[in-house]
Amino acid sequence: MIILATIIIDPFISEVLSSINLNEYERKAYLSILEEGKVVARNISRKSGIPYAKVYQTLDALIDKGFILKDDGRPKKFYAIDPKTSFTRRLEFLEREWRSQQSLREMNVEKILPSLVLLFNETKPQQKTEGGVWKIIGLEEIFNKVDTLMISVSKRILITSNNSKLINQLLNRVYRPNLEIIIRSQKIPENYKDITFIKIPVSNSSTICVIDEYAMITIFEVKNNYTAVLTKMNEMIKSYLSDIEQGGE
């Protein structure tokens, strides 16, 4: 008796039972039955404090979940199944249920994803494109775009800037062995090997990064807010030719 009284208030046991989806009444009823052995519903109600009107539905739920059984006859008597068996079965059931739910979730996500991606592409605020020209807002987004462009880089990176901090951040992202990197700036940074520096007058208003001469990112900074314009030459030409075909200029 004393041992069970401890179990009832043991928060860890309560937490574990809760984690396998036993609600408060089910936990109390189950532990009461474990202590009492074979017991009628009204005694479970007395012992556990579960309202009598709720005790039968609680016990039926425990039967459904495989923790107890009941005798036929009136009044019905309830008794526990060996916990080794009932808990093993319960865990197996929950695992099956989780897999089934996960499978359903995956299937449903797959169904809705194309329309969500479409919606995202139509409305995403960070990047706006028109004829091979993108507007990118936010430094993180700009760097993400640089990372994407660097996947297909093969020859040369040209950075033109007077912003030393931004030069360093870009170098950290674009540096590759055997890749020609040229930096044009009025301030020559130190501690970089294999990089060509050209000291020339450069505008302070923007940082320009040209990648393989097919993409150019011009980054503007106003009070620590960064915006960039990305121009992809081939797509710009493609868009231009398409406009001509459709009778545009």
Next chain:
Amino acid sequence: MNREENDLEKIKTGIPGFDEIAGGGFIKNRNILVQGEAGTGKSTFSMQYLVEGIRQYNENGLFISLEYDPIFLIEDMKAYNWPINEYTRENKLSIVAPKGGLENPSNMNVDDLINFIFEETDKVNAKRLVIDSLNSLEFIFSKTENYRKEMIRFNSLIGDLECTTLLISELHNNIYTYLSHGVINLFYTKVGANRLRGIEVRKMRGTQHSSYTHAMLIQDSTGIEVLPTEIDFNL
């Protein structure tokens, strides 16, 4: 007697003459409907069932009054010289109204009522239970989505309290006539210039009972007495 009757344990009501016409009494832990029009003696019959249970069989009793103040009920029963106050003091008998009193019974739902009955039964360790009345219960059940289902649930939960329960009702056709294990009809019928009392065991599952309507007396100081003689109100 059939086989089922032999197997079922019975309790005697202790009401003079009644157990004889009921095939030995009520089947233990079953629910019985006691019905009749106003003035037929339903409350007296039920209270006597509780008093005799304590006096003769050492079975404590609980009277749940859903529509009549327990104080008035006790006063009404004073004529019979039953030791109601003594039994109440000794915690053998309890006569109670729902929590919050009778003024606003509509606030009570089915679960509240079931829990209330369970708690009160526990307090006196009742083996005999009277619920007065079915008509008040019907009012509570009428607020639920599924009247019949709730009535069946109520009947089952009360049945598992291990009390032999009398449910008092005005005479009318109701679902409980079918759900209950027994039905007792009480009469107070005008014959000529007089009124005569009668009692009939209309239904008692698993029991060979009298099929006659028997004459019944309500005596000052002793209460109900059922006579073995049948009565014909058409005479």
